[in-house]
Structures are given as structure tokens and as C-alpha cells.
Amino acid sequence: DTAVSQTPKYLVTQMGNDKSIKCEQNLGHDTMYWYKQDSKKFLKIMFSYNNKELIINETVPNRFSPKSPDKAHLNLHINSLELGDSAVYFCASSQTLGSDEQYFGPGTRLTVT
């Protein structure tokens, strides 16, 4: 069983389009995150949610809108995609906000053309 899953694994789209990436965790965790890894492999936090409540929005453009319908899901919707949004997006979860270990999903490679 996959602990943290993301769909799709690959996403190729054109500038200006709107797309969503879905994330689900079956670990019963309270906290979920989105990270972005750019072309230089630099990995950076975007958002964290705890019990469906937004905790961190790390100066991410408002074209990015996370949505947590329940504790097991944290989806990422991106409006008006730009070339600079091309990256690998990782979802992660942890037992609580204070947990030491985060479990990461396999990533979604987004390519904007």
C-alpha cells in the first residue's frame, strides 16, 4: 500500500492553463505539505496544513491554491500556469505538526510549455 500517493505522476500543459495535482495519504496523519523542487534540485516548502487548516503559506503566488477536503487529502490547484512553474511537486504528511518524520509522495513532474 502506498502511504502517500500523488496523481498524476507527469503533467505536461501549456502556459495559461489551469491544472490540479491530487495528494492522498492513508497513514491517518493530521498534517500535510506541498514542496516544490526546481530544475536545480532545490527543494522548498510551499504549504503546510494541519487538520485541514492552513498553517504555512511560504510566499507562494496566489495562483497556487491548496485545498484540503479532509485530513487525508491535500490537493494543489494552479491557475494561469507559467513557464517558471515547471518543477517536481512533492506532497508529504506527518503524524502531527510536531512530528519529526515526514513521509513524502513520489512527486508530480509538471512541465509547462
Place this chain on the structure above:
Amino acid sequence: DAKTTQPPSMDCAEGRAANLPCNHSTISGNEYVYWYRQIHSQGPQYIIHGLKNNETNEMASLIITEDRKSSTLILPHATLRDTAVYYCIVRVAMYNQGGKLIFGQGTELSVKP
């Protein structure tokens, strides 16, 4: 959070111990040392963490110097599957920072036959 300095790359022979150093000279008394790794095309994976004392688990050992300004991650018997980028992260308790992990450039470890 304190900054960390790691060598950009290291090689290790299969079956030998891999010792990955990390400098964190500005670490504060309440900051922990975490290690994660990222195998190619996968999400990061938690390895180990510690505050002052040396720690060991089934994956690795963490040696923290007495002044806490540096640490070493030890993989006792490296295998080819240990080839990955290893990240050393120092931070206060997770809940204080909204749970976020701040990744640096890491060390790319290549385990060779």
C-alpha cells in the same frame, strides 16, 4: 534556522562505511539535526535525527560533536541502493515552524561496486 554546510559530493565503496559530514556552526541550543535522503526520482526519505546524543537506528548512526557545531551521518555498510542526495537539516521543534523542512543543496553520495 541554522544554516548547514555539506560537501557537494562523495564516493563510497560498496560494503564500506559511508561517513557524511555536516557543519552547523551557528546551531542554537534548541535546534535538532535531521537527516533526509532523496534517491533519484523519488521523494525525500527520513533517516534519523538528534539533539545532543548520538543516535542509531536500523538505517544509520548520527554522531553529533560535543559542541554541536558539526555532525556525521554514518551508513555502516553502504550498498548501491544508498546512492542518493543526503540532506542535513537543523531546526527547532517542527511545530514551531509550521512543520516545514528547509533543505539545502545536500551531498550527492555515489556508492560504487
